[in-house]
Amino acid sequence: MAKEITTRGxxxxxxxxxxxxxxxxxxxxxxxGCMVIKPYGYAIWEKMQAQLDKMFKETGHxxxxxxxxxxxxxxxxxxxxxxxxxxxxxVVTHYRLKNDPDGKGVVVDPEAKLEEELIIRPTSETIIWNxxxxxxxxHRDLPILINQWANVVRWEMRTRLFLRTAEFLWQxxxxxxxxREEAVEETLKIINxxxxxxxxxxxxxxxxxxxxENERFAGAVETYCIEGLxxxxxALQCGTSHFLGQxxxxxxxxxxxxxxxxxxxxxATSWGVSTRLMxxxxxxxxxxxxxxxxxxxAPIQVVIVPIYKNKEELDRVSAVAxxxxxxxxxxxxxxxxxxxxxxxxxxxxxxxxxxxxxVRLAMGPRDLEKGTVEVARRxxxxxxxxxxxxIDEVIEKLLADIQENIFRKATAFRDENIRKxxxxxxxKTLLTExxxxxxxxxxxxxxxxxxxxxxxxxxIRCIPLDxxxxxxxxIYSGQxxxxxxxxxxxx
Amino acid sequence: MAKEITTRGxxxxxxxxxxxxxxxxxxxxxxxGCMVIKPYGYAIWEKMQAQLDKMFKETGHxxxxxxxxxxxxxxxxxxxxxxxxxxxxxVVTHYRLKNDPDGKGVVVDPEAKLEEELIIRPTSETIIWNxxxxxxxxHRDLPILINQWANVVRWEMRTRLFLRTAEFLWQxxxxxxxxREEAVEETLKIINxxxxxxxxxxxxxxxxxxxxENERFAGAVETYCIEGLxxxxxALQCGTSHFLGQxxxxxxxxxxxxxxxxxxxxxATSWGVSTRLMxxxxxxxxxxxxxxxxxxxAPIQVVIVPIYKNKEELDRVSAVAxxxxxxxxxxxxxxxxxxxxxxxxxxxxxxxxxxxxxVRLAMGPRDLEKGTVEVARRxxxxxxxxxxxxIDEVIEKLLADIQENIFRKATAFRDENIRKxxxxxxxKTLLTExxxxxxxxxxxxxxxxxxxxxxxxxxIRCIPLDxxxxxxxxIYSGQxxxxxxxxxxxx
Numbered sequence: 001m002a003k004e005i006t007t008r009g010x011x012x013x014x015x016x017x018x019x020x021x022x023x024x025x026x027x028x029x030x031x032x033g034c035m036v037i038k039p040y041g042y043a044i045w046e047k048m049q050a051q052l053d054k055m056f057k058e059t060g061h062x063x064x065x066x067x068x069x070x071x072x073x074x075x076x077x078x079x080x081x082x083x084x085x086x087x088x089x090x091v092v093t094h095y096r097l098k099n100d101p102d103g104k105g106v107v108v109d110p111e112a113k114l115e116e117e118l119i120i121r122p123t124s125e126t127i128i129w130n131x132x133x134x135x136x137x138x139h140r141d142l143p144i145l146i147n148q149w150a151n152v153v154r155w156e157m158r159t160r161l162f163l164r165t166a167e168f169l170w171q172x173x174x175x176x177x178x179x180r181e182e183a184v185e186e187t188l189k190i191i192n193x194x195x196x197x198x199x200x201x202x203x204x205x206x207x208x209x210x211x212x213e214n215e216r217f218a219g220a221v222e223t224y225c226i227e228g229l230x231x232x233x234x235a236l237q238c239g240t241s242h243f244l245g246q247x248x249x250x251x252x253x254x255x256x257x258x259x260x261x262x263x264x265x266x267x268a269t270s271w272g273v274s275t276r277l278m279x280x281x282x283x284x285x286x287x288x289x290x291x292x293x294x295x296x297x298a299p300i301q302v303v304i305v306p307i308y309k310n311k312e313e314l315d316r317v318s319a320v321a322x323x324x325x326x327x328x329x330x331x332x333x334x335x336x337x338x339x340x341x342x343x344x345x346x347x348x349x350x351x352x353x354x355x356x357x358x359v360r361l362a363m364g365p366r367d368l369e370k371g372t373v374e375v376a377r378r379x380x381x382x383x384x385x386x387x388x389x390x391i392d393e394v395i396e397k398l399l400a401d402i403q404e405n406i407f408r409k410a411t412a413f414r415d416e417n418i419r420k421x422x423x424x425x426x427x428k429t430l431l432t433e434x435x436x437x438x439x440x441x442x443x444x445x446x447x448x449x450x451x452x453x454x455x456x457x458x459x460i461r462c463i464p465l466d467x468x469x470x471x472x473x474x475i476y477s478g479q480x481x482x483x484x485x486x487x488x489x490x491x
Numbered sequence: 492m493a494k495e496i497t498t499r500g501x502x503x504x505x506x507x508x509x510x511x512x513x514x515x516x517x518x519x520x521x522x523x524g525c526m527v528i529k530p531y532g533y534a535i536w537e538k539m540q541a542q543l544d545k546m547f548k549e550t551g552h553x554x555x556x557x558x559x560x561x562x563x564x565x566x567x568x569x570x571x572x573x574x575x576x577x578x579x580x581x582v583v584t585h586y587r588l589k590n591d592p593d594g595k596g597v598v599v600d601p602e603a604k605l606e607e608e609l610i611i612r613p614t615s616e617t618i619i620w621n622x623x624x625x626x627x628x629x630h631r632d633l634p635i636l637i638n639q640w641a642n643v644v645r646w647e648m649r650t651r652l653f654l655r656t657a658e659f660l661w662q663x664x665x666x667x668x669x670x671r672e673e674a675v676e677e678t679l680k681i682i683n684x685x686x687x688x689x690x691x692x693x694x695x696x697x698x699x700x701x702x703x704e705n706e707r708f709a710g711a712v713e714t715y716c717i718e719g720l721x722x723x724x725x726a727l728q729c730g731t732s733h734f735l736g737q738x739x740x741x742x743x744x745x746x747x748x749x750x751x752x753x754x755x756x757x758x759a760t761s762w763g764v765s766t767r768l769m770x771x772x773x774x775x776x777x778x779x780x781x782x783x784x785x786x787x788x789a790p791i792q793v794v795i796v797p798i799y800k801n802k803e804e805l806d807r808v809s810a811v812a813x814x815x816x817x818x819x820x821x822x823x824x825x826x827x828x829x830x831x832x833x834x835x836x837x838x839x840x841x842x843x844x845x846x847x848x849x850v851r852l853a854m855g856p857r858d859l860e861k862g863t864v865e866v867a868r869r870x871x872x873x874x875x876x877x878x879x880x881x882i883d884e885v886i887e888k889l890l891a892d893i894q895e896n897i898f899r900k901a902t903a904f905r906d907e908n909i910r911k912x913x914x915x916x917x918x919k920t921l922l923t924e925x926x927x928x929x930x931x932x933x934x935x936x937x938x939x940x941x942x943x944x945x946x947x948x949x950x951i952r953c954i955p956l957d958x959x960x961x962x963x964x965x966i967y968s969g970q971x972x973x974x975x976x977x978x979x980x981x982x
Contacts, residue, residue, distance in 0.1 A: 004615045030565075031609065034558035039637060067525035067613075068642055069581075072588070074521075077598035087588055090560075091599055092611070095646040096565070105567030108582055108608055117599055118522065120559075120583070120611075130521050140833065146530060151559055155586040167559050217961065241747050336526040342631065356944045368956050 007288045018280055020161045022293050023355050033159040033166030037275070038324075040355065043299035045169065045275060049149065051201050051296075052171065052273065055193050061145045061173065066127050068151075069118040074126035077251040078229075081125065088155040090120040090166075095373020108288070125244070125270055127217060128174045129252040136176060136256050138265055143186070144176040147452045152214040152274075162279035163236075163491050170274035178258060180245070185265035187243040190271045191224040194239035202277065203294035203406040204228045204284045206413050207437070207486065208240055209462025214453075216447050221245035227461045227486070229282040229414045235436020235461045235488035238280055243269035281489070285379075285406055291356025292379055294406050295399040302328060302335040302395060303357045305348045307364030314339065319361050320388060324361070324373075327392035333399065353378060358402050359395060373434040379405055420484070427475050427487070429458055437488050439480035443474035452476050458487045496845070498779045503723040510773055511652045514846050515770070515780050524650040528766070528839060531846065532796045535791035536660065536766060536915070542692050542787075543764065544664065547686050552636045552664065552752060557618050559642075560609040565617035568742040572616065575709020579646035580975060581657075611644040616735070616761055620743040621667045627667060627747050627757055635667040636678075643765075644793050653770035654727075654982050661765035667757045669749060671736070673765035679732040682715040683729035693768065694785040694897040695719045695775045696905050697729055698977065700927070702954025705937050705944075708761075712736035718952045718977070720905045721774040724926020726952045726979035729771055732762035743814045754917040770982070776870075776897055780848025783870055785897050786890040788968065793826040794848045796839045798855030803848030805830065808854050811879060815852070815864075818883035824890065830950060849893050850886060911975070918966050922947055928979045932972035934965035943967050 005018040018178035020026055024043030053063070069092065075082045096112030099105075109202065121127065127148075135141060153167045162168075167444040168299055173190060177183040198206045206226035216223045228238045246265040249255070254266045285292040295301050304324070306317040323339050328335045338348055338356075345362065352360055362374040373391060379402050387392060417436030421427035430438050442448060442460065444445075453459050463485045472481045496509040511517055515533030519525075528536065544554070566573045569776070590596075612618065619637075620912045626632060644658045653659075664681060669675040682699055684840030696716035709712045711733035719729045740746070740756040745760065749755050776783040797808040810830050819826045827848075828837055835852065844850055851867040858864055864882060867874040870893050877885060904937050908927030912918035921929050933939060933951065944950050954976045963972045 029558045030562060031558045031617065036558065036622055037556040039553040039555045042551065046554060060667060062530040062534065063537060064530045065528040065536075065660065067520045067522045067527065068644065069525060071521060072599075075588075087597075088586065089588065090580045090583045090609070091585040091588065092601065093584045095579065097566075097580060097582065097610075106573060108584065118581070119588075126581065127521065131527055134734060169556065191970060261800060269742055425762045454595045 005288065005290065005327075008231065014315075015288070016279075016283060017161065017185055018289060019286055020279075024131060025282070026161045028161065031166075035165050035167075036146055037169075041278060042280070044293070044297055045278060047297045047299065048201070049171075052197060053149075055197060056147050056171075059189060059193065061147045061175075061226065063148065064146045065148055065150070066124050066131065066307075068121055070121050070124070070238065070418050072125045075119065076129060077126065078219050078247055079210055079220035079409070081251075085122045085273065088157075089122050090153045090155060092118040092120065111369040121150070122149070122154045123270075124148065124152075124172055125174065125268075128270070129248040130148060132176055132266070133252055133254045135381050136254055138257050139178045139259055140285050141237045141267065142176055142178045142256060143182065145409055146175065147171055147173045154435050162275055162282070165275075168275045170272050171208075172272040173270060174271045174415055176249075176254070176486075177269070178256065178264075178267070179280075180267050181245060183245075183269050185271045186239045187222070190269070191226060191239070193224050194271075194273060197273075198228065198238050199407060201294065201295075201296045202281055202284070203410055204238065204280060204409065205411040207462060207464055208466070209464040209486065210447070211240075211462060212449055212460040212485070214449050215459060217242045219244060219247055219271075221247065222464075225462050226277070227488075228280055229417055229436060229488075230280070230491070231413070232283070233417060233489075234345075235334070235490040236276075236280050236283070237461070237490065238277060239271070240271040240336065242269060244268035244270060252417065263383075276303060276394070284410055286356065287373075289350075289381070290354030292406065293312075293356035293358060295403045298356065299334065299356050300336045300352075301333050301399055302359045303352045304335065304337045304361045304363065305345050305352075305364055307345050309365075310444075313365050316365065316368055317490055320363060320368060320373075324391060325487050328395060331392055331396050333392075333395065338418075346381055349376075357458045359398060361391075373452075377402055407460045419484070421475060422472075428456060431458055431487075431489065435489065437486045437487055439484045440475045441472035441483075442479055442485050443477045443479035445477075445479075448474060448476050452487070457489050459490055461486045461490060496781065496805040499722065500779075506772055507770075508652065508777070510777055510782060511770075512884060516654045516773070519652065522657075524659075526652055526656050528660075531790065532769060535543045535772070535784070535788055536769060537789065539692070539768060539951060541663075544638075544640075544709075547638050547662075550680060552666075552685065554639065555637045556639060556641070557615050557622065558835035559612055561612050561615070561618045563608045563610055565621060566610065567736055568617065569710050571738075572685045572710035572742075576645075579648075580613050581644045581646060581652045583611065609930070610642070613643055613645045614761075615639065615641070615663055615914050616641075616652075616665065616739050616759075617743070620739040620745055620759070623667055623757070624743055624745045627745055629748050629752055630669045633667055633669045633747060633757065634673065636677075637666065638662055638664045638897065647884075651770075653766055653773070656766075659766045661763050663763040664761060666760045667740075667745070668760070669747065669755075669758070671758050674736075674760050675734055678713070678715055678732045678760045678762070681732040682717060682730070682758070685732065685762075685764060686717050688764075688904070689717055689719065689729050690898060692787045693772055693783065694730065694787075694894060694901060695771060696898065698953060698955055699957070700955040700977065702731075702953060703937070703940055703951040703976070705940050705951060710735060710738055711761075715956075716953050718928075718979075719771055719775060720902070720908055720927060720979075721771070721982070723774070724908060724980075726928065726981040727767075727774070728981065729768060729904045730762070730764040730954070733760060735761060736761035747759055752874045759787055766975065775901055777847065780841075780872070781845030783897065784847035784849060786849045786894045791827045791843075791846070791848050791851050792824050792890055793850045793852060794839075795826065795828045795852045795854065796836050796843075796845045797830050798836050798853055800856075803839065804836040804856050807856065807859055811854060811859060811864075815882060816878065819886060822883055822887050824883075824886065840867075846866050850889060852882075863975065870900075881946075909977070912966060915966050922949055922978075922980070926980065928952065928977045930975045930977055931966045932961075934970035934972055934975075935965060936967045936968075936970075939965060939967050939970075943978070948980050950979060950981055952979045
């Protein structure tokens with residue numbers, strides 16, 4: 001191996017951090033809790049952004065940009081929201097530095113104190129609904145379907161690259177509607193869009209559901225989510241879509257005259273996914289050799305490594321590569337030819353395995369004689385020797401096959417790791433010995449959920465949208481329950 | 492007119508603000524100095540971003556992301572930099588709010604004071620070079636060619652939408668090189684790239700030059716810039732590319748071992764353009780009817796407005812539109828069909844003029860009989876009636892023609908407004924009566940430049956790269972000068 005990484009079996013958590021660091025995805029910065037997203041990691045994020053942005057636009061959304069700062073008083077307007085978001089946040093109190101009178105660098109200028117402190121946005125409902133007030137008068141101004149790509153800050157005490165950082169990148173959609181039905185429809189449309197993205201692009205099967213009250217977004221009437229399962233049996237929330245009712249319209253006094261000319265409060269949704277998805281992508285598919293990237297999000301889909309002893313051999317291999325590369329590019333496949341002379345082929349093989357490049361082609365003098373190329377796939381680590389003739393078509397199919405296989409494998413793993421528990425003992429044993437999702441009856445109260453969390457660290461990940469009604473008794477309290485919900489220990 | 496806008500002749504500055512507001516580009520937010528970029532304005536910015544990003548990648552650059560926060564002490568490391576940037580900035584001093592003991596909302600928790608204050612980045616040289624220290628050991632790690640798309644904050648006292656705002660969006664490139672020559676080459680490569688973008692996409696002719704010491708970036712050895720001229724005769728800096736020498740490498744202790752194994756400090760460049768370009772775009776081309784957008788950056792390139800009296804007529808017009816639209820789209824032309832029944836055609840005509848849509852097609856029953864369509868171009872406000880047959884090809888050529896015409900017109904205006912002054916009286920008269928660029932001799936001292944600025948508000952916009960050497964006497968001091976420089980009053 002080019003770079004040592006801890007194995008999953010040894011220490012899953014360290015394996016994750018090793019991968020993120022050594023595959024050049026991200027690293028910790030000099031600012032506590034904030035990360036540097038390195039070029040290779042950022043290239044994956046750009047692919048995610050491009051695809052999501054396309055899907056948002058295809059469903060009628062447009063992008064805009066709202067301020068980074070939110071006046072402190074805005075948070076107090078929505079009672080639940082302030083409890084959830086205004087506490088652990090970055091507060092701007094001054095707007096100037098001055099030279100230290102003692103001659104040691106710069107100090108905050110006490111005379112440049114803001115009248116009202118500004119909060120770095122942890123989420124933008126407040127500033128956006130304050131703006132919407134001026135944009136909405138009539139039902140003709142609705143719906144507003146806006147998305148924003150932005151950075152946000154939440155002052156997390158325990159951070160982990162991508163999964164939980166003080167600053168992170170995300171998109172936040174904020175829509176305004178004339179009716180409750182339309183807003184609920186939008187909320188559902190987006191959670192379905194997120195699920196499609198997770199499954200078709202990230203290769204991660206997700207369960208769509210509704211959050212319990214304890215896990216609901218602060219200020220929402222209902223939070224929909226998609227939940228994925230990582231290889232260590234922990235769940236990871238991959239995206240949320242909130243039906244906000246009229247809460248923010250009431251807090252910011254946003255009203256419209258309906259078709260009958262009567263004033264009503266506007267209905268709202270908000271929804272987002274973040275760079276946290278990078279963490280999910282790493283943890284869902286990768287192995288002890290490194291990243292396994294789904295071809296649909298891989299910055300480099302195919303790498304070609306020449307095997308040669310001298311300049312003459314390299315030239316001959318390069319001549320064949322020069323034929324293959326344009327054929328692959330014509331099919332929209334991103335390809336890198338690595339003829340760097342400073343590294344040996346073995347080092348390169350390990351490096352591109354670490355980086356999760358889906359397909360590796362290796363070509364040496366013997367291949368040239370036979371008109372063949374060695375094709376290695378990252379997901380199965382299998383190799384075969386194939387004719388150069390027609391290789392572009394073969395690789396296009398192979399990439400589709402890898403994409404599908406990654407999803408199939410993750411789905412099989414996820415399905416094996418949803419287990420029913422019907423008693424409290426069974427629940428605790430499953431959780432300790434197997435992990436994964438546990439489908440169990442719950443009495444519907446926040447108190448029970450809180451006690452289960454306290455005793456086991458497991459939370460209700462969601463009430464699945466497709467769950468069948470089933471009469472039962474709460475595993476914890478023994479009270480009646482109308483359907484099973486999914487518990488798990490979560491990131 | 493659908494919405495009244497001030498004319499340029501009446502009040503240029505108000506005309507600009509009217510356009511930005513009424514064409515739905517941006518508006519002031521509840522946070523002093525921060526703007527909301529509205530969907531139509533953001534769509535133009537997205538087109539700028541996409542094109543620039545493509546050009547950066549074609550020249551070997553990759554994107555990454557660095558933290559929003561910079562520890563205060565980082566600024567003190569580079570002496571010139573701290574003077575230029577660390578003064579008017581947003582300072583984060585606390586990381587928590589708590590419920591007001593008096594029960595009135597939330598207050599800053601005095602116990603959550605940061606040990607070291609964090610500055611919201613006004614530019615990222617310091618945090619990036621602090622990071623590069625760990626990325627660079629050998630000449631093999633160079634060059635690093637990284638760009639970042641980000642928001643930055645500079646606490647401006649007098650703000651104006653897009654032109655000067657406390658928070659703005661930009662890209663900042665930060666490259667690291669093994670030699671001075673390579674870094675200078677990069678600096679020039681980028682200023683040429685910016686000039687190409689300004690001219691071919693924004694339709695704005697720019698003068699490439701070097702900044703005088705007074706106008707140089709704080710921390711740079713040399714600042715290259717592109718300067719455009721607005722219709723009121725004021726100059727606007729459209730982009731800068733800085734050769735930073737080894738200043739930041741020395742400040743952050745970034746060294747590499749060269750091919751001979753000797754340790755050296757790394758050479759640096761940084762370069763950026765921002766949402767300020769939106770202001771330039773508006774001011775360079777628009778007229779008293781509204782925006783005039785170059786087709787290469789117009790979110791909607793063609794709008795089709797049906798003219799009809801009843802549903803039957805509308806259906807017939809729509810049937811023809813349904814033929815034209817896919818033909819236009821197949822040529823990569825973005826088109827909007829506006830059959831909104833709430834607005835009259837006249838209102839729509841004025842609205843799309845205001846929004847700067849380059850081409851408007853209008854079709855009514857009489858056109859259907861004759862197989863024609865009325866084609867109006869925004870730049871010249873001329874109309875002609877043309878056959879529907881083959882209209883897609885005609886429009887494709889027309890869009891190219893409009894793009895070229897906008898650039899030609901702006902170039903003619905700019906060229907007419909570069910004037911030579913050989914005496915101080917002449918200089919002052921030209922500045923007051925004509926504005927524009929004044930080409931004049933200068934003795935090369937910061938003191939003279941400062942005095943000229945004090946007396947006339949004019950600054951040296953640049954020392955043009957293509958200027959011919961010419962012996963002369965400084966218009967202000969009478970001291971010898973080796974070449975003319977360009978003065979102007981600037982935004």
